[in-house]
Amino acid sequence: MISVALAVLETEKQRSELAEFYEKNKSRLYMIAFSKLNNRQSAEDAVMEAFLRIADKPERFFRLSGKAQAAFANVVVRNVAVDMYRKSRKSETVELSEEILYDNAENPPEEQLLLQFKRETLRELIADLPPLQRDVLYMKAVRKMEISEIAQTLSISENVVRQRLFQARKTLQKELEREGV
Amino acid sequence: MNEFELSEIFDAAYEREFDVFDDAPEHKFSFRHRRKMQKILFPEAEQIPSGNRFVKRKISLKRSTLVVALLIFLALIAGAVSVFRIAGFSGTVNDGIIHLFTTNDATAPSVIEKRYDLTKLPEDFKFLERAGDEGEEWLHRVYINRSDNTRLTFNQKTKAMFAAHYPDTENRKFEEVDINGNKGYLWRDGNDIYGHTMKTLVWDNGEYIFELHGEISKNMLLNLARSAKYWGE
Numbered sequence: 001m002i003s004v005a006l007a008v009l010e011t012e013k014q015r016s017e018l019a020e021f022y023e024k025n026k027s028r029l030y031m032i033a034f035s036k037l038n039n040r041q042s043a044e045d046a047v048m049e050a051f052l053r054i055a056d057k058p059e060r061f062f063r064l065s066g067k068a069q070a071a072f073a074n075v076v077v078r079n080v081a082v083d084m085y086r087k088s089r090k091s092e093t094v095e096l097s098e099e100i101l102y103d104n105a106e107n108p109p110e111e112q113l114l115l116q117f118k119r120e121t122l123r124e125l126i127a128d129l130p131p132l133q134r135d136v137l138y139m140k141a142v143r144k145m146e147i148s149e150i151a152q153t154l155s156i157s158e159n160v161v162r163q164r165l166f167q168a169r170k171t172l173q174k175e176l177e178r179e180g181v
Numbered sequence: 182m183n184e185f186e187l188s189e190i191f192d193a194a195y196e197r198e199f200d201v202f203d204d205a206p207e208h209k210f211s212f213r214h215r216r217k218m219q220k221i222l223f224p225e226a227e228q229i230p231s232g233n234r235f236v237k238r239k240i241s242l243k244r245s246t247l248v249v250a251l252l253i254f255l256a257l258i259a260g261a262v263s264v265f266r267i268a269g270f271s272g273t274v275n276d277g278i279i280h281l282f283t284t285n286d287a288t289a290p291s292v293i294e295k296r297y298d299l300t301k302l303p304e305d306f307k308f309l310e311r312a313g314d315e316g317e318e319w320l321h322r323v324y325i326n327r328s329d330n331t332r333l334t335f336n337q338k339t340k341a342m343f344a345a346h347y348p349d350t351e352n353r354k355f356e357e358v359d360i361n362g363n364k365g366y367l368w369r370d371g372n373d374i375y376g377h378t379m380k381t382l383v384w385d386n387g388e389y390i391f392e393l394h395g396e397i398s399k400n401m402l403l404n405l406a407r408s409a410k411y412w413g414e
Contacts, residue, residue, distance in 0.1 A: 019222045031205040031321070035312040044214040051221055068188075071195040115182050119190065122182070126194045127330060138191045142184075 014058055022051060025070060029077045036081035046084055050077040053153050060143065060153070072143070075135045079154040082132065110141040110165065113172045117179075125175055133168040136161050201323050201334050204392070206342040270366065270383070282343070289340040289388055293320050297337050297391070301408035303401050306333060318342040333405070336392040343390040360384040360391075360406045367399065382406050 026047060033046035053076055054061045064072055114122060114137075126134060135154065139145045147165075151158040210218075271282050293316065306324045309332070313320040320337040355366045365384030382393040382402055393406050 015222055022218065022222065026210070027205045027208045028199075028202045030208045030210070031202045031312055032199065035202075035310060035321075038312075041211070041213075044210055048214060048217050048221070051218065055221060067192055067196060071192055071199070074195060074199045111184065111187065114187055115184070117182065119182055119186060122187075123190050123193070126190055127197070131198070134191075134194070138195075142188050142191050 014062060017062065018051070018055065018058070021069060021073070025073060029073060032074060032077050033081040036078065036085055042084055042088075043081070046077060046081040049080045049084075049155070053080070053155065057149065057153065060145065060149070071138075075138065076153055078131065079135055079156065083155045110137055110169065110172075113169065113176065114141055116176060117172075121175070121179070125172070129168060129171060133164045133171070136164040137168045140165060201321070201332070201394075204336075205321075206319050206338060270385075283340050283385060283390055291339055291341055292316050292318055293337060293339065293389070295388070295411045296320060297389070297409045297411050299324075299333075299335055299405055299408055300410050301405065302333075303397060303405065331396040333393065333395040333397065335409075338390045338392070340385075340388075340390060358382070358384075358403060360403070360409075361386070363387065365406065367402070 029047050029050065030043050033050075034040070034043035037043050037046060050073065054073065061069060061072060117125065129137070136150055139150045139153070140147070145153070147158050147161050150161045154161070293313070297320075299322075302324060303326075305326045305328055307327070309323040309325040311320070311322045318339045319342055322335045324333040324335070325331070355368050358365045358367050360382075363384050363386045365382055367380060367382045369378055369380050379394060379396055380399060380402055384391050384406065391406070391409060393402060395402050395405070397405075
């Protein structure tokens, strides 16, 4: 896994940038992971795993700058930590049946839904969305990632990505109906 | 609304969600973690052939301390850093950031031995999340008022771990306050994107350093700070 990740950090510039980002943000990322895992070693492992995932598809990360990079890393670490926590508890994810799973072909893109809202309404809606749903929505609608990319980055299955997008869409559509749009 | 505004809204939501972690103390990562990160970021640094053995580079603590001290000295000479002292704390202002430190007291606990809790939360505030515990060097709690999404952050830190960094807003003034007979300092951080005025209160009770950040009135913040009690009392 490590050697695969290493191979894609091809340029010295990328390595230096990522190393600098790591040094600047490592303690904060550790605390985000620790707040979910409550275990030092696991939290450190979550940070390392997050950087492996970032390094695996570096173009996504290096296209961003400043706060967007920090937000992206925060989201990845948070999801990796939650995934580790769930695995440690051996909790099972109940998957939705195939009939009601999110279907890309039949539904308009998420960004199309989001752009219909007024700014203030959307700000509240996004703040109130469960964090894990917000994360997949953010990666899909704002960062324009494919479902497979989101799954790989957040260390979850594609079906789980689809489930969370489905639930987020339900919330958005419900709000749009409430507003009469 | 356009895609740029959409991106701004998400980024603001994340900034708000994760800003409670922005003043996390520096964590001392284990050797195991540092080694693994070294492999991810700079694999060549490990592979220095020397009789078919890997050579590990070690930077002595003494040398790195001297280098940091020299850099601070040079920055002071250049006038890039201003230094200030308010009783119990010292700090520097550099490039728009205030760095606050406390004098480490050798008799103060090196880990959290007594957990302090806020005993009089303002109405409608509920516990949201926490990190750290007794036996750690930092204890961190967040409380939230769901009706208007305002948050309170309460940190308890050992003196050895305390080092805080705050953006230096114009005309910042430290106001000295009394927290149950201990000196504390209160200042306004400016407004967040929702128009809430953030305030920070820092005090030293002789054993630990406490920080309280909140978007509530000054009097509520002070009363809250004064309600902090060791839960074993």
